[in-house]
Amino acid sequence: MATPPVNTLPTNLLIPLTPELRAAYKDLYDKMQAQLDNTMDLAVIEALNVSQPQVDEVLRKDDLYKLNANTAAFNALQKQIDFTNQGLKTLQGQISSIASHFTMAAEIMAAITKILTIVPGI
Amino acid sequence: MIAMSLCVTGCQQHLAKHAAVLSEAIAPVVDQSAAAYRDAVDLDNLRSDYEAVVAYQKKDSSYNPRNVPVLLSEGDIQSRLAVLAALQVYSESLIEITKGTDSPELDAASTSVGNNLTSLGNNLAPSIEKVLGIAAAAGSASGTTSASAAPVISPQVRNGISTGFNALGQFLVNRVIEKELPGKIVEMDPHVEALCKALSDDIETLDALEERDYDRILNLEKQFILEDDQPGSNANPQDHRAEMMKLPEIARQQREANEKLIALHEAIKNLAMTHHALAAEAQHNNPESLKDKLTELAGVGKGLGQFYSSLPAN
Numbered sequence: 320m321a322t323p324p325v326n327t328l329p330t331n332l333l334i335p336l337t338p339e340l341r342a343a344y345k346d347l348y349d350k351m352q353a354q355l356d357n358t359m360d361l362a363v364i365e366a367l368n369v370s371q372p373q374v375d376e377v378l379r380k381d382d383l384y385k386l387n388a389n390t391a392a393f394n395a396l397q398k399q400i401d402f403t404n405q406g407l408k409t410l411q412g413q414i415s416s417i418a419s420h421f422t423m424a425a426e427i428m429a430a431i432t433k434i435l436t437i438v439p440g441i
Numbered sequence: 442m443i444a445m446s447l448c449v450t451g452c453q454q455h456l457a458k459h460a461a462v463l464s465e466a467i468a469p470v471v472d473q474s475a476a477a478y479r480d481a482v483d484l485d486n487l488r489s490d491y492e493a494v495v496a497y498q499k500k501d502s503s504y505n506p507r508n509v510p511v512l513l514s515e516g517d518i519q520s521r522l523a524v525l526a527a528l529q530v531y532s533e534s535l536i537e538i539t540k541g542t543d544s545p546e547l548d549a550a551s552t553s554v555g556n557n558l559t560s561l562g563n564n565l566a567p568s569i570e571k572v573l574g575i576a577a578a579a580g581s582a583s584g585t586t587s588a589s590a591a592p593v594i595s596p597q598v599r600n601g602i603s604t605g606f607n608a609l610g611q612f613l614v615n616r617v618i619e620k621e622l623p624g625k626i627v628e629m630d631p632h633v634e635a636l637c638k639a640l641s642d643d644i645e646t647l648d649a650l651e652e653r654d655y656d657r658i659l660n661l662e663k664q665f666i667l668e669d670d671q672p673g674s675n676a677n678p679q680d681h682r683a684e685m686m687k688l689p690e691i692a693r694q695q696r697e698a699n700e701k702l703i704a705l706h707e708a709i710k711n712l713a714m715t716h717h718a719l720a721a722e723a724q725h726n727n728p729e730s731l732k733d734k735l736t737e738l739a740g741v742g743k744g745l746g747q748f749y750s751s752l753p754a755n
Contacts, residue, residue, distance in 0.1 A: 355660050
């Protein structure tokens, strides 16, 4: 079995990975996984179960970086959507006020009518 | 006035339909996203449990279960779910606003205006007649009293007034909506797009992480099973078989998890497109057939007719 040269991987990796570097690591990972899927040789499996996690760790760091960066993006979006929701609440208030203006007009008319009823001679 | 109200209301009915579709598009994204984040964290925790076995087998003194990192903290998950909850509030507000003319409050207010204006007119008329001397003259000529005279404003006229006020109310509501709402929807579109992109990126990352988590679990299970096969391992044959039988189940779970993420990815894409369509409708960028418009206008006219019919005849 040709064990991939994990010990030749660069030690100081810049995260996030460039798309090319990520693709290279993923390719290496997939080749190791293909070997693991196609063998029942315990020695090979034990060796790959030591080296593959090192490749996985690089990919994992890149993934965790992306998830963390997205948390910041979600927090920024929350503010934007809350702002729009506040505007919609104001709009709902404007719409409700139209019906309430009509109700107020009706109440004024009722009050005038009452005065006319009480004081018919006006 | 009624014609203008009909025209504006027709556009608004389209917006209402799009707002309802948007609400339907958001629901699966909210539900499935919440499940996807929790599933990914659970799977990652399971993998950590397997790694504990490896660490102890290797007698790795640096291993401390208290220092095992979690994939996403509860705070990270909550910041994602809170945005989705805010999006649901947005969608519900759109539905409420776009059905603005279909308002029981407006119906009640216009009926009240019609009734009170009628009472006012009927009470005010005799006073005006008296002041102008019209009733007195008529009464002295005919010898009748004004008490038996028919009301100045009949029930039919009263209902016409109420309907007119209802149309005026609808027009005013529509005018507010037409002036304010499209701008807010269009303004929201890039934020929804950014949200969908962030969600899609998350799902892509979780998919990659889950694939490797499942790989690792299967790889370690395979190693443990083969180690138990070694001479002198003294593994219980029944437990050994049970371990082997776990493998297909883990593979099935991996497939199901992957399918769920693919479905969620589709739901996110659909959400972005649905909001784009809503924004296009808000800007009247969608070509509509005249027939559709006329059908809508007829619907609105029918609505006013129904309001008129609901008013009492006496």
